[in-house]
Amino acid sequence: MPSTLTPLAADFYQSESLLTDQEKGVLARLREFLESKVKPIVNDHWARAEFFPRFVVDGLAELHMFGMPWEETRPFENSAVFRGWVALELARVDASVATLVGMQNGLVMGAIGVGGSAEQRAEWLPRFASAELLGCFALTEPLSGSDSAQGLRTVATRDGDDWLISGSKRWIGNGTIATHAIVWAKSAEDGQVKGFIVPTDTPGWTATKIENKQALRIVQNADITLDEVRVPEANRLQNVNSFRETAAVLRLTRAEVAWATVGNAMGAYETAVAYGSQRVQFGKTIDSHQLIQEHYAKMLGNITASIAMCTRVSEMLDEGIQRDEHAALAKEYAGSRMRETVAWARESMGGNGIVLDNDVIRFFADAEAMYSYEGTREMNTLIVGRAITGKAAFV
Known part of the structure; x- marks a missing residue:
């Protein structure tokens, strides 16, 4: 299929050229959908902290954005680098839509792809890929975030052919x-982590929206209470026997989150550059001033270096040699450079940079959530530090 993908000015070293023509064609269609259908409604939904209309979810499913890695749902052969570029393209328009796809495609379908039996994969993956079902990934707890491997308090108790989950x-x-x-829970029998596919209309399940959130406002984050939620053994992920399988899912998705942070930085950069070509001060557009051009160069350097790192870590995933520390370093580095970049973008736009109509404040605020989720900077540095020294310094 001939490529119709227009090169991005912010892809300074033309890294998109590494993609196949088919991958470029899919990416071009995704870009057109995001620009025409998602971008016009983002600020309004962000301001009201309201989830996307259903046509956004359905449109992403029609573009085969869900299920890319799995043989049961893969529309064509594609690389981890391509899937990274998908995350980047999503986030350069809006971090919330990138989070939606990352949740459905990476965490939810990833958990089934990694931890499910062949029968479970065949049953569940196509239904999530089509967006017939919409998923969430219930790992983090009120008292357990970075220490989920040890601190998980939600308990699953065997009751005949069912499990009762509370937490x-x-x-x-x-x-x-x-x-x-x-849902991830510790078994009352052996103390090991198990994974379960739980319908959210099951009695005992309560979800309450977290209000007053000032980042990723379109994403509907919730507090969940499980009060003896009954789940059949058939819904237990059959190949999950410990937290190792949970960690394997997070390893698959962490590099794509790194790509998404690059996309968020790129969106802020593109917004700032477009603004600078129109805003006049001291008799000329501000992009003619040395200090503003310095901001642009620093932002572009951050984006370019992060793309290079993310490209290699995704190649390592395809080659089967990516380890936890490789994905952790990419997330830490790209996330940190994103935080710098969105701040410079906001600064280069002066007071107008805090007005939502000018977009950059949304990238700025959303960066704070992306900087922390899928592994905080501190935890990722410790994963890398352990690989460097052979010594764990988590506690």
Whole structure:
């Protein structure tokens, strides 16, 4: 298929050229959908902290954005680098839509792809890929975030052919709108972490939207309470026997989150550059001033270096040699450079940079959530530090 993908000015080293023609064609269609259907409504939904209209979810499903990695739902052969570029393209328009796809495609379907039996994969993956079902990933708890491997308090107790799950979850994206949740709980029998596919209309499940959130406002994060939620053994992910499988899912998605932080930085950069070509001060457009051009160069350097790192870590995933520390370094580095970049973008726009109509403040605020989720900067540095020294310094 001939490529119709127009090169991005912010892709300074033309890294998109590494993609196949088919991948470029899909990316071009995604870009057109985002620009025509998503971008015009983003600020309004962000301001009201309201989830996207259903046509956004359905449009993403029609573009095969869900299920890219899995043989049961893969529309064509594609690379991890391509999937990274998808995350970037989504986030350069809006971080919330990138989070939606990352949740459905990476965490929810990833949990089933990694931890499900062949029968479970065949049953569930196509339904999530088509967006017939919308998922959430219930791992984080009120008292357990970075220490989920040890601090998980939600308990699953075997009761005949069922399991009874009780506990609490927090910061669960899509928690109030999902039809199904991937719930992680410790077994009362062996103390090991298990994964469960839980319909959210099951008695005992309560989801409450977290209000007054000032980042990723379109994402519907929730507090979840599970009060003896009954789940059949058939809904237990059959290949999850410990937290190792949970970590494997997070490893698959962490590099794509790094790509999304690059996209968020790129969106802020593009907004600032467009503004600078129109805003006049001291008799000329501000992009003619040395200090503003310095901001642009620093932002572009951050974006370019982050793309290079993310490209290699995704190639390593395809080659089967990516380890936890590789994805952790990409997330830490790209996330930190994103935080710098959105601040410079906001600064270069002066007071107008805090007005939502000018977009950049949304990228600025959303960066704070992306900087922390899927592994905080501090935790990722410790994962890398352990690889460097051979010594764990988590506590």
